[in-house]
Amino acid sequence: MDRYESEDRADTFIPHAFQERTIELGEVRLNYVRVGNPNKPALLLIPGQTESWWGYEAALPMLAEHFEVFAVDLRGQGRSSWTPGRYTIDNMGSDLVRFIDLVIRRPTIVSGLSSGGVISAWLSAYAKPGQIIAAHYEDPPLFGSERKDPEFMATDGSPFALWNKYLGDQWQIGDWSGMKAAAPRELFPWLARFILIPDEPSQNMKEYDPEWGRATCEGTLMGGCDHARMLSRVKVPVLFTHHFNGVEPATGREMGAISAANAQRARELLIGTGNRFDYQLHPSMGHSMHAQDPALFSRTLIEWSAALRAR
Amino acid sequence: MDRYESEDRADTFIPHAFQERTIELGEVRLNYVRVGNPNKPALLLIPGQTESWWGYEAALPMLAEHFEVFAVDLRGQGRSSWTPGRYTIDNMGSDLVRFIDLVIRRPTIVSGLSSGGVISAWLSAYAKPGQIIAAHYEDPPLFGSERKDPEFMATDGSPFALWNKYLGDQWQIGDWSGMKAAAPRELFPWLARFILIPDEPSQNMKEYDPEWGRATCEGTLMGGCDHARMLSRVKVPVLFTHHFNGVEPATGREMGAISAANAQRARELLIGTGNRFDYQLHPSMGHSMHAQDPALFSRTLIEWSAALRAR
Numbered sequence: 001m002d003r004y005e006s007e008d009r010a011d012t013f014i015p016h017a018f019q020e021r022t023i024e025l026g027e028v029r030l031n032y033v034r035v036g037n038p039n040k041p042a043l044l045l046i047p048g049q050t051e052s053w054w055g056y057e058a059a060l061p062m063l064a065e066h067f068e069v070f071a072v073d074l075r076g077q078g079r080s081s082w083t084p085g086r087y088t089i090d091n092m093g094s095d096l097v098r099f100i101d102l103v104i105r106r107p108t109i110v111s112g113l114s115s116g117g118v119i120s121a122w123l124s125a126y127a128k129p130g131q132i133i134a135a136h137y138e139d140p141p142l143f144g145s146e147r148k149d150p151e152f153m154a155t156d157g158s159p160f161a162l163w164n165k166y167l168g169d170q171w172q173i174g175d176w177s178g179m180k181a182a183a184p185r186e187l188f189p190w191l192a193r194f195i196l197i198p199d200e201p202s203q204n205m206k207e208y209d210p211e212w213g214r215a216t217c218e219g220t221l222m223g224g225c226d227h228a229r230m231l232s233r234v235k236v237p238v239l240f241t242h243h244f245n246g247v248e249p250a251t252g253r254e255m256g257a258i259s260a261a262n263a264q265r266a267r268e269l270l271i272g273t274g275n276r277f278d279y280q281l282h283p284s285m286g287h288s289m290h291a292q293d294p295a296l297f298s299r300t301l302i303e304w305s306a307a308l309r310a311r
Numbered sequence: 312m313d314r315y316e317s318e319d320r321a322d323t324f325i326p327h328a329f330q331e332r333t334i335e336l337g338e339v340r341l342n343y344v345r346v347g348n349p350n351k352p353a354l355l356l357i358p359g360q361t362e363s364w365w366g367y368e369a370a371l372p373m374l375a376e377h378f379e380v381f382a383v384d385l386r387g388q389g390r391s392s393w394t395p396g397r398y399t400i401d402n403m404g405s406d407l408v409r410f411i412d413l414v415i416r417r418p419t420i421v422s423g424l425s426s427g428g429v430i431s432a433w434l435s436a437y438a439k440p441g442q443i444i445a446a447h448y449e450d451p452p453l454f455g456s457e458r459k460d461p462e463f464m465a466t467d468g469s470p471f472a473l474w475n476k477y478l479g480d481q482w483q484i485g486d487w488s489g490m491k492a493a494a495p496r497e498l499f500p501w502l503a504r505f506i507l508i509p510d511e512p513s514q515n516m517k518e519y520d521p522e523w524g525r526a527t528c529e530g531t532l533m534g535g536c537d538h539a540r541m542l543s544r545v546k547v548p549v550l551f552t553h554h555f556n557g558v559e560p561a562t563g564r565e566m567g568a569i570s571a572a573n574a575q576r577a578r579e580l581l582i583g584t585g586n587r588f589d590y591q592l593h594p595s596m597g598h599s600m601h602a603q604d605p606a607l608f609s610r611t612l613i614e615w616s617a618a619l620r621a622r
Contacts, residue, residue, distance in 0.1 A: 026408075027437040027544070088535045090397075094405040097337075098439055101412065126338040128409055220535060224399045233338070 003170060006031065006079035012206050013079060016054050020079060025098045027086075031079035032072040032103070036064035041133070041305060042104050043067035044096065046112030046119050048138075048288060049216070050163070050208045052078030055113075059290050062298035066305070070104055072096070074116070076209040082170060087215040089115075089225045093122035100131045109305060111136035113288055114257060115221070118142065122225065125233040134236050134308055136301060139243040139287050142227050143262040144254070147219035157188040159195055160213035169211035176201045190248045190255045194286075231269035237276035239304045240266065243285040257287055276311070278304060314481060317342065317390035323517050324390060327365050331390060336409045338397075342390035343383040343414070347375035352444065352616060353415050354378035355407065357423030357430050359449075359599060360527070361474070361519045363389030366424075370601050373609035377616070381415055383407070385427070387520040393481060398526040400426075400536045404433035411442045420616060422447035424599055425568060426532070429456065433536065436544040445548040445619055447612060450598050453538050454573040455565075458530035468499040470506055471524035480522035487512045501559045501566045505597075542580035548587035550615045551577065554596040568598055587622075589615060 003009045006022075006029075018033040033053055036043075043063060045056045053071040056063075063069045073080040074092050083091075096119065100108050107130060112120035117140025124135035143149045165186075166179030180197045187195060215221040242263050245256030258266075263279075270277045280300070282289065290297040314320045317333075317340075329344040344364055347354075354374060356367045364382040367374075374380045384391035385403050394402070407430065411419050418441060423431035428451025435446035454460045476497075477490030491508045498506060526532040553574050556567030569577075574590075581588045591611070593600065601608040 024440050026439045026442075085537045085540060086401075086535055088401065090399065090401055090405070091535065094401070094408070097405070097409070102439070128337045128413075129335050131337075223534065224397055224402065224531060226396045229396060 004082045004084075005029065014203060016057060018057070018060065020053075022079070023099065023103050025095055025102070027091075028075045028081035028083060028095060030072055030075075030081075030095060030099055032070055032099070033060070034068070034070050034103070035060055036066075036068040038068050040067050042106055042108040043069045043301070043305075044100065044104065044108050044110045045069065045071040045290075046096070046110065046116035047071070047074065047077060048112075048114030048116050049160070049212055050204055051113065051116075051288070052204055052207045054078075055204070055288065056290055056294075059294035059298045062295060063301065066302045067109070070099075070108075072099060073207075074119070076212040078207045082209040082211075084169060084211060087209075087212045087221055089118060089122055089222055092119050093126060096123060097127050097131065100127070107131060107133045109133045109136070109301075111138060111301060112140070113138040113290065114141060115145070115216075118145065118222070118227070121227075121230060121234070121238075124236050124238060125230045132236050134238070134305070135234075136239045136241070136304070138241050138289060138297075139257045139285075140240075141257045142231070142266045144258055145216065146222050146227055149262070157186070157191070158217065159187065159191060160216040162186055163205070163208075164210045164213035164217065167205070167210040169214065170209055188253060189251065190253065228265075228269060231266055232272065234270060234273045234275060237278075237308055238270050239278045239280070239300075240270070241280045241282060241285075241289060241300065243282050243287055243289065245283070276308070315393045315395075316340065325514060327368060329368070329371065331364075333390070334410065334414050336406055336413070338402075339386045339392035339394060339406060341383055341386075341392075341406060341410055343381055343410070344371070345379070345381050345414070346371050347377075347379040349379050351378050353417055353419040354380045354612070354616075355411065355415065355419050355421045356380060356382040356601075357407070357421065357427035358382075358385065358388060359423075359425030359427050360471070360523055361515055362424065362427075362599070363515060363518045365389075366515070366599065367601055367605075370605035370609045373606065374612065377613045378420070381410075381419075383410060384518075385430070387523040389518045393520040393522075395480060395522060398520075398523045398532055400429060400433055400533050403430050404437060407434060408438050408442065411438070418442060418444045420444045420446070420612075422449060422612060423451070424449040424601065425452060426456070426527075429453065429533070429538070432538075432541060432545070432549075435547050435549060436541045443547050445550070445616070446545075447550045447552070447615070449552050449600060449608075450554040450568045451551075452568045453542070453577045455569055456527065457533050457538055460573070468497070468502070469528065470498065470502060471527040473497055474516070474519075475521045475524035475528065478516070478521040480525065481520055499564060500562065501564070539576075539580060542577055543583065545581055545584045545586060548589075548619055549581050550589045550591070550611075551581070552591045552593060552596075552600060552611065554593050554598055554600065556594075587619070
């Protein structure tokens with residue numbers, strides 16, 4: 001039986017402190033929560049790959065004092081539709097264009113982590129006119145997630161390859177213990193130290209369609225979306241928070257979601273658009289600031305948003 | 312100098328009998344004409360590859376009596392933006408979702424030729440809820456334009472390959488006479504008889520970005536869009552007009568945009584959706600009914616639309 005819609009996977013989910021809602025977008029049904037004050041600026045939160053909206057759960061109460069916050073599950077995440085063969089950054093961006101039109105219905109600040117950070121960049125370049133006020137890219141794998149990039153990490157050694165190999169498209173394999181056993185030898189050494197796999201399937205991974213991992217490795221996720229071209233088309237102010245990164249001494253391999261060189265390349269392109277550009281380096285922060293330090297994440301967005309309005 | 316926007320290519324265009332307009336969609340500017348009665352049903356016309364909106368010019372006066380007609384240039388066509396690296400059916404479909412939202416602003420009947428017919432199918436499956444009333448697919452290369460299909464024609468021997476090879480992305484090569492000389496030996500024999508290349512660049516080809524041809528051949532045009540899955544998701548009544556097709560006796564090669572077998576496959580999927588499905592075989596009609604017989608094309612749409620309303 002297909003498990004493409006959340007009711008087909010109802011055994012997967014757990015309760016949360018915020019009310020979940022669903023919107024029919026045409027191709028997919030998107031799950032989201034909406035909290036905060038409608039008189040405050042709208043803020044759209046875009047999770048990273050293998051995360052669901054509730055990755056932001058700890059930050060939501062702090063953010064809700066300053067924004068009306070919308071946290072979504074993308075296609076392939078959480079309670080949103082799974083879409084075999086159709087995991088591309090362009091489709092995910094277009095889903096959010098529709099979401100802003102139909103649900104938020106006013107100009108919006110966006111913040112996304114990792115793949116969601118690339119979607120935040122996509123929206124800042126390609127959304128409908130007037131939809132986006134400003135965009136936060138939280139540790140986004142710009143360039144590095146394009147197949148042509150020399151630091152391309154979405155191949156053997158990456159978690160995306162591991163997840164898809166052992167869990168399968170739509171969890172058709174589901175060999176969690178095989179994945180756990182393989183991780184130390186199949187992941188890049190630096191990643192094997194970061195990614196700790198529990199004995200039982202974790203809640204976030206149960207809510208994730210591992211086909212998205214395959215799309216990442218095969219290059220179709222970013223396939224039609226050249227990052228340099230996209231960044232040169234950005235139309236709004238951008239905040240780039242850059243977390244842990246560096247070179248692994250033993251292997252010479254880049255560690256982290258985006259290298260210093262690629263961050264610099266993004267910075268030059270973004271400054272070249274003529275829009276305000278803020279860059280923050282957080283060298284000891286893990287990949288997800290909103291998970292690791294929700295207070296700092298919230299404060300960062302609140303202060304940046306206030307600074308934009310004060311100009 | 313880039314020639315991505317129509318003002319960069321202003322020397323390319325010729326006057327037309329209808330007023331052209333432009334709408335900014337975020338990533339692209341779309342050129343279109345709008346004619347007819349706003350109290351009649353909205354009709355969106357989607358040209359085929361290497362065509363511009365004015366391929367419908369002869370049909371517009373007839374259609375304008377029964378519809379409010381919107382004829383567009385897609386990205387890579389006519390006066391709309393050229394978008395290197397970003398010619399995908401998903402992006403083209405999403406452009407029209409935005410166009411319907413921002414310009415038409417009400418439920419719409421769509422009709423598209425060839426690649427435009429596949430986009431018509433895309434809209435009938437994946438548009439925003441409520442945008443599409445019904446869809447006409449005019450001789451659409453369903454399945455055959457997917458790389459995995461055995462009758463895939465978008466490779467050496469196809470016009471798409473020829474155009475891109477001799478004209479180049481964004482016309483960077485522009486060797487029209489070389490293309491004309493090569494056509495008899497490089498095109499499939501049956502196509503070489505159909506496609507007559509004039510001595511000077513034709514108006515429609517001057518308005519076309521040949522990179523779209525490369526995207527067709529490399530499979531990226533349809534890459535993320537499985538046709539069987541798309542057709543199984545169609546939500547509205549469909550009219551499929553199927554034109555000249557058959558097997559070339561000497562080579563056993565399928566001729567025409569879509570074979571009898573692939574038309575049958577589409578038919579089964581569309582009937583399976585439970586929506587009304589009309590099929591018309593026009594075995595002696597060339598690929599574009601709206602160009603070859605605009606009166607029949609107009610009458611066909613008018614009568615089908617009336618029949619839908621009469622149910």
